[in-house]
Amino acid sequence: MTRRRALLVAGSILAICLKAPLIPAVRAAAEMLPSRLSDEDFWRIASDFSERSGSFQSDNLLSNERGLQYVIPDLTQIAKPSRVYLGVGPEQNFTYIAALRPKIAFIVDIRRGNRDLHLMYKALFELSADRAEFVSRLFSKKRPDGLGTTSTVTEIFDAYTNVETSDALRGENLRAIVNQLVKKHRFALTGDDMLRLQHIYSDFCSFGPDLQYSSTRNGGGRRRSEPTYSDLMVATDRDGHSRSYLSTEEAFAFVKEFEAQNLLVPIVGNFAGPKALRAVSAYLKDKGATVSAFYVSNVEEYLRRDGTWPSFCANVNTLPIDDTSTFIRSVPGRESNPRFALDSELGVMAADVKECVP
Secondary structure (H helix, E strand, O other): OOHHHHHHHHHHHHHHHHOHHHHHHHHHHHOOOOOOOOHHHHHHHHHHOOOOOOOOOOOOOOOOOOOOOOOHHHHHHHOOOOOEEEEOOOOHHHHHHHHHOOOEEEEEEOOHHHHHHHHHHHHHHHHOOOHHHHHHHHHOEOOOOOOOOOOOHHHHHHHHOOOOEOHHHHHHHHHHHHHHHHHHOOOOOOHHHHHHHHHHHHHHHHHHHHOOOOHHHOOOOOOOOOOOHHHHHHOOOOOOOOOOOOOOHHHHHHHHHHHHOOOEEEEEOOOOOOOHHHHHHHHHHHOOOOEEEEEEEOHHHHHHHHOOHHHHHHHHOOOOOOOOOEEEEEEEOOOOOHHHOEEEEEEEHHHHOOOOOO
């Protein structure tokens, strides 16, 4: 553990001890959050809390943060379970959710495509009985013999390495995804949503487990500096413990049930915008809930470049947080090409935004 990480953990634990009398109240507040959102409430929140869609330089179908698991041991010492998780971007959120076990999660991203991506994932989680079936559906590859609930994540991805993508499965799975969202849940997807879902799923099937952050803007070429989907799933923390959401059947089952209960709500919004984060804040305060962790990736870098970070800071300052509420950030790494070498670090939310006016 680095000195900076050790100080963060020690300081946060001290804060917890000093505020011990508040712990029963926090536990009671957590019980006010729903154990399930109805389909109607899920769609209402996803729609009403959203802002107009913006653009980004990448489709961002996959994280490029190879070391995103490194902070999880410290994170689980500081941030409280059974609270609220906030995040941005694609699949890395599932890994943090599996680690933190929140009561509800909101993924706020400026791109409507990210909302459609999460709706695709939602359907696939609900349709898949176990990890091996999930990987089969995600990439439209026939499930190899011999995989089961006790298979390691490495065994699962190794088994799919030489399995060809099936066009028949691609069509079958896409229809199942749309039916799950539109017929089962009755979500009011637009024609554009349908086209994006088709495009997103086609990319997953085309690139398979070799999908990378830059795949869709790199002519299909592979970058050695970027992790693949497979790399991220079999990765570990610094101590060699595998913590991805597909690392164990237990981790997968938690996220699967979380999705089945409509507890991961994708929202279209700018972190510095006037509506999305503040709408989430109002909802959480109404429920007496507290934010456990907020995965912000490297979005703050873009907000500072655009001069809008103070608005983001003010938005965060409206959220119900305490001294254990934790930022999860991606920062430039130490490799020769920092653009694709990101490290993860933690920050104390209350301290980082204390000077901002809500």
